[in-house]
Amino acid sequence: MAKNKNVLDRRTLIKTLGLTVGATLVSPIVHATSDVSNKKSKKVLTVAHITDVHIRPEHDAPNRFKKCLKDIKKHKVDFFLNGGDTIYAADYGHIKRERVNEQWAIWKELRNDFSEYEVHSCLGNHDMWWAAPDKSDPMYGKDFVVKQLETPGRYYSFNKRNWHFIVLDSNNKNAGSLDEEQRKWLETDLAKLDDNSNILILSHYPIIGVNGGTHTDRNYITDLYYKHKDKKITCLSGHVHLLDSIVYNNVNYFCNGALSGFWWEDGNEKSGGKYWVKETPPGYAIINLFEDGTIENTYYPHSY
Numbered sequence: 001m002a003k004n005k006n007v008l009d010r011r012t013l014i015k016t017l018g019l020t021v022g023a024t025l026v027s028p029i030v031h032a033t034s035d036v037s038n039k040k041s042k043k044v045l046t047v048a049h050i051t052d053v054h055i056r057p058e059h060d061a062p063n064r065f066k067k068c069l070k071d072i073k074k075h076k077v078d079f080f081l082n083g084g085d086t087i088y089a090a091d092y093g094h095i096k097r098e099r100v101n102e103q104w105a106i107w108k109e110l111r112n113d114f115s116e117y118e119v120h121s122c123l124g125n126h127d128m129w130w131a132a133p134d135k136s137d138p139m140y141g142k143d144f145v146v147k148q149l150e151t152p153g154r155y156y157s158f159n160k161r162n163w164h165f166i167v168l169d170s171n172n173k174n175a176g177s178l179d180e181e182q183r184k185w186l187e188t189d190l191a192k193l194d195d196n197s198n199i200l201i202l203s204h205y206p207i208i209g210v211n212g213g214t215h216t217d218r219n220y221i222t223d224l225y226y227k228h229k230d231k232k233i234t235c236l237s238g239h240v241h242l243l244d245s246i247v248y249n250n251v252n253y254f255c256n257g258a259l260s261g262f263w264w265e266d267g268n269e270k271s272g273g274k275y276w277v278k279e280t281p282p283g284y285a286i287i288n289l290f291e292d293g294t295i296e297n298t299y300y301p302h303s304y
């Protein structure tokens with residue numbers, strides 16, 4: 001009986017508050033891994049999850065991003081998780097060096113606006129410049145992006161309070177996927193943790209998701225997580241610019257839309273509103289992490 005209750009407690013409760021298609025202002029959308037309304041466990045961290053910022057000079061994107069930042073700061077977050085596709089695009093064959101530099105320069109300038117916060121970023125598929133004249137070019141590929149984002153590497157982990165954070169690099173063969181070296185590292189990183197550890201895993205591509213665009217090696221990853229079923233694992237992603245949440249084998253998967261919405265553009269015939277991608281408005285997530293491994297993930301649509 002007690003065991004059964006535990007499963008129920010950890011089931012995702014979805015409270016969709018007045019999501020009105022076509023409206024400019026949309027209420028926050030709350031996804032939680034337990035009923036937080038009468039919660040006894042202590043909140044230990046509040047984190048902002050921004051993803052798919054796709055910063056670019058066009059469409060007044062930098063100023064609109066600054067407006068979002070102002071709103072995010074009101075939530076008194078401890079730090080930021082940045083889910084990748086930080087710049088609009090460097091990955092297409094026709095992209096020139098100047099264009100790559102231009103986009104990263106905007107990101108660096110904007111970073112000054114919230115330099116008081118740590119930002120833990122992962123690599124998105126659009127961040128890398130593969131069209132560099134040759135592979136020895138300092139701007140070629142992932143190493144350059146790692147430098148721009150000031151991360152310890154293309155994948156890494158760190159601890160805050162009683163939570164362990166893992167940042168993955170999904171950008172490998174048959175993307176999204178993990179390469180062999182990263183698989184070994186992830187297996188070792190998880191194996192080092194105590195039973196019942198609280199874990200938050202950030203990737204650019206969703207590991208599993210409702211709308212496709214997910215990890216092609218999802219079976220390997222879900223099998224690995226199942227080996228660690230004693231632990232409380234939550235996964236965050238972006239990439240598809242859509243909002244969804246899934247529970248599989250008691251692991252929570254939240255795909256938190258896109259800060260840029262429709263890449264800062266107005267949208268298309270499928271957009272539920274101006275700047276939306278299909279049914280998802282542009283926005284960011286504020287995540288409360290509790291001592292007992294549960295989380296409350298709230299997506300805040302913005303209308304900038």
Ligand SMILES: [Zn+2]
Pocket residue numbers: 085124125126204238239240
């Ligand atoms: Zn992407």
